[in-house]
Amino acid sequence: MSVQGKALNLGDQFPNFQAETTIGRIDFYEWMGDSWAILFSHPSDYTPVCTTELSRVAGILPEFTKRNIKPIALSCDSVESHKGWIEDIKSFAKLSEFGYPIIADDKRELAVKLNMLDKDERDKAGIPLTCRAVFIIDASKKLRLTLLYPASTGRNFNEILRVIDSLKLTDNNKVATPADWEHGKECMVLPTVQQDDIPKLFPQGIKTVEVPSGKKYLRMTPQP
Structure with a gap:
């Protein structure tokens, strides 16, 4: 076979x-x-x-x-x-x-x-x-x-449920979920989102994590 x-x-x-x-x-x-x-x-x-x-x-x-x-x-x-x-x-x-x-x-x-x-x-x-x-x-x-x-x-069906939650969340919002994310925790703002669009898309605000490169790509926001 x-x-x-x-x-x-x-x-x-x-x-x-x-x-x-x-x-x-x-x-x-x-x-x-x-x-x-x-x-x-x-x-x-x-x-x-x-x-x-x-x-x-x-x-x-x-x-x-x-x-x-x-x-x-x-x-x-x-x-x-x-x-x-x-x-x-x-x-x-x-x-x-x-x-x-x-x-x-x-x-x-x-x-x-x-x-x-x-x-x-x-x-x-x-x-x-x-x-x-x-x-x-x-x-x-x-x-x-x-x-x-x-x-x-x-x-691990807890992981499978976690993945489903991430898929459905990221389908409808301009976010990605970081390593070990669980429902209710902070998400990452997509790199494609322009800074000028942040207030409209993320009314709860974001925080940018400072890194040695000085690049502003690590942007966190509460789960939409």
Whole structure:
């Protein structure tokens, strides 16, 4: 089996697809509607790290909902297998319900299409497993972020929520978020913003950090 699909770059149109899932057959674009989406893949059902990840997303589903984000998982097993696994996930996390779909990709077709296979991780038959890929897709169906974790390392969903907050904030304001930024902390004024436009764009004011070069490029402002 080929482990190479078409490389997706940030800003590319995310490809539409149809798939069988735990909520029935979906058209991805129709399922998204006007929302953003996060698609995250898993090597296999009934595996320990994957169980912690899917239970974590189910537990923080209100955090995704209030950000207008729809999560959808993918694992290389059947819908029937997924549905049995969901009962384990609910039990592990002490959840009464599981509020998002899991895509069945037992033929690895979508994993190949989206270039999510890990050539170093294989199942008992020698077929490559999916890595822990993360795709964040905006409402216009553009790819805004991608992360690739190895199968042995679970994802940090606090970081994924932080990135979503940054993407949405910087879409609507002339700011960027600095290293380790969290919601509510200071932001950086974009270098493209002219000094004359500062009062109109940043009524809370800015502060400029002095550096040896004397250049006035480190401009901080309260989060808009």
